[in-house]
Each structure stands twice: as C-alpha cells, then as structure tokens.
Amino acid sequence: MSKAPRYTPEHAKAGLDHTFPEIETWPNQFPSYEIVIDDPEFTSVCPKTGLPDFGVITLRYVPSKQCLELKSYKEYLQSYRNIGIFQENIVNQVLEHVVRWAKPVWAEVKGDFRPRGGISTVVIARWPRKRTRSR
Numbered sequence: 001m002s003k004a005p006r007y008t009p010e011h012a013k014a015g016l017d018h019t020f021p022e023i024e025t026w027p028n029q030f031p032s033y034e035i036v037i038d039d040p041e042f043t044s045v046c047p048k049t050g051l052p053d054f055g056v057i058t059l060r061y062v063p064s065k066q067c068l069e070l071k072s073y074k075e076y077l078q079s080y081r082n083i084g085i086f087q088e089n090i091v092n093q094v095l096e097h098v099v100r101w102a103k104p105v106w107a108e109v110k111g112d113f114r115p116r117g118g119i120s121t122v123v124i125a126r127w128p129r130k131r132t133r134s135r
Contacts, residue, residue, distance in 0.1 A: 007048060014047030015085025016093065023076045023101045025066035035067065036060050039077050042111075047084030055087070055113035059098060062105040068098065087113050091123040099127050 039057045046053055057077060061068075076097070080090060091111040098107050106127060113121045 011047050012086065012089075014089075015044075015080075015083040016089060018079075018083050018085075020079055020093075020097060021072070021076050023097060024069040024072040025102050026069055028063045028065055028067050032062070034060060034062050037068070037070065037073065039074070042077060042080070044080040044087075044090055045082060045084045046116075047086060050084065051116065053087060053113055053116070055111050057090075057094065058110040058112070059094070059107065060110075061098065061102065061107035064103055064105050066102045068102050087111055087121050088123050092125045095125040095127055 037059045042055050042057045044053045045051070059068075059073075077094070085093070091109050094111075095107060095109040098104065098109065104127070108124065108126045111121070111123045113123075
C-alpha cells in the first residue's frame with residue numbers, strides 16, 4: 001500500500017507565482033567592485049506547516065551598469081514575509097530577480113535559515129549558473 005506524499009508538487013511551487021515588487025536600480029559610476037548586502041531579519045512562511053521561517057539573506061554582487069537601490073531591495077525582501085515558500089526557492093528566486101533588474105557581472109545569494117526542529121539550512125545560489133548534465 002502506497003502512502004500519499006507528504007510534500008506535493010503544489011508545495012514545491014508555492015510562492016513562485018507571487019507578484020513581487022520590482023527592485024529599483026541606479027546607474028553605477030565605477031568598475032570592478034563588490035557589494036555585500038545583509039538582511040539579518042528575513043522572514044517567510046513554510047508552505048506545508050504555515051510556521052514562520054527566520055534567517056539571514058546575504059547578497060554579494062559585482063555591478064555592471066546598474067546598482068540595486070537599497071530601500072526597494074529591502075521592500076522586495078519584506079514581501080516574502082507572508083508568502084508560503086520553501087527556503088531553497090527563496091534563495092533562487094531572489095537571485096533570479098537581482099539578475100533580472102541589475103544585470104550584474106556576477107551575483108551570489110546565501111540564505112542562512114534558523115533551526116526548526118533542530119535542523120538549520122544554508123542555501124547558496126550563484127549567477128551565472130553553471131550548466132549541469134541532465135540525469
């Protein structure tokens with residue numbers, strides 16, 4: 001007798017179709033430097049349990065022609081507060097949005113999530129993404 005899966009495809013996709021606010025940018029004036037932005041009070045919601053998730057989101061990037069405007073980036077991150085979304089999806093979604101709006105030379109988003117049930121999670125996504133072979 002087969003058990004029903006505890007996590008469904010709907011759980012896996014939760015939050016990805018949310019309409020997120022645009023991250024504003026401004027023209028970069030200098031070449032070849034790195035920007036690091038931390039949000040030590042990041043919150044979201046587990047799509048399965050509805051319990052809050054807490055963590056630190058760290059963005060590192062080298063700007064090309066545009067820099068992220070910090071207030072709009074903060075408001076963007078705050079939009080996750082009431083969204084049910086997996087931690088892995090948060091990190092990858094933030095990276096995709098940063099790349100879409102700022103078009104950096106390279107970028108890395110790290111989510112360091114607080115323990116729940118004794119287990120903490122660290123998720124890191126980088127751009128440009130390396131190609132991997134299909135299984």
